[in-house]
Amino acid sequence: MNKLEHIGIAVRNLEESNRLFTRLLGVEPYKMETVEREGVRTSFFRVGDVKIELLESTRPGSAIDTFIEKRGEGIHHLAFDVHDVQQKIVEFTHDGFKVLTDKPLPGADNKVIAFLHPKSTNGVLVEICQDKD
Ligand code: ZN
Numbered sequence: 001m002n003k004l005e006h007i008g009i010a011v012r013n014l015e016e017s018n019r020l021f022t023r024l025l026g027v028e029p030y031k032m033e034t035v036e037r038e039g040v041r042t043s044f045f046r047v048g049d050v051k052i053e054l055l056e057s058t059r060p061g062s063a064i065d066t067f068i069e070k071r072g073e074g075i076h077h078l079a080f081d082v083h084d085v086q087q088k089i090v091e092f093t094h095d096g097f098k099v100l101t102d103k104p105l106p107g108a109d110n111k112v113i114a115f116l117h118p119k120s121t122n123g124v125l126v127e128i129c130q131d132k133d
Pocket of ligand 1: 006008053079127
């Protein structure tokens with residue numbers, strides 16, 4: 001892992017939370033983006049070297065919808081920057097972690113990503129990501 005890239009926070013209402021986090025962090029979101037396949041709408045804030053990603057569900061039954069139904073709003077995942085997501089998927093799988101996909105998926109903010117199941121990481125959903133291109 002190169003660094004903590006962002007922290008994902010599940011929210012019920014992205015507009016309200018954008019206003020809240022703008023007041024809290026003292027910066028406005030630098031982008032908003034919908035990832036249709038995941039049923040999620042996101043916004044991103046920069047705080048020093050780390051980003052905060054707010055995630056709002058766009059449809060019932062999406063991962064974020066299910067998360068909020070079960071656990072309420074709050075921290076959803078930690079995302080770590082890596083050089084090569086595909087290679088890390090293979091390494092982590094060999095090392096006994098439960099990786100949710102065997103191929104990197106397109107994510108928000110110009111990334112390719114994969115997730116490690118929280119059951120294999122002390123209850124923390126871990127995203128690994130690298131810049132697309
Ligand atoms: Zn993320």
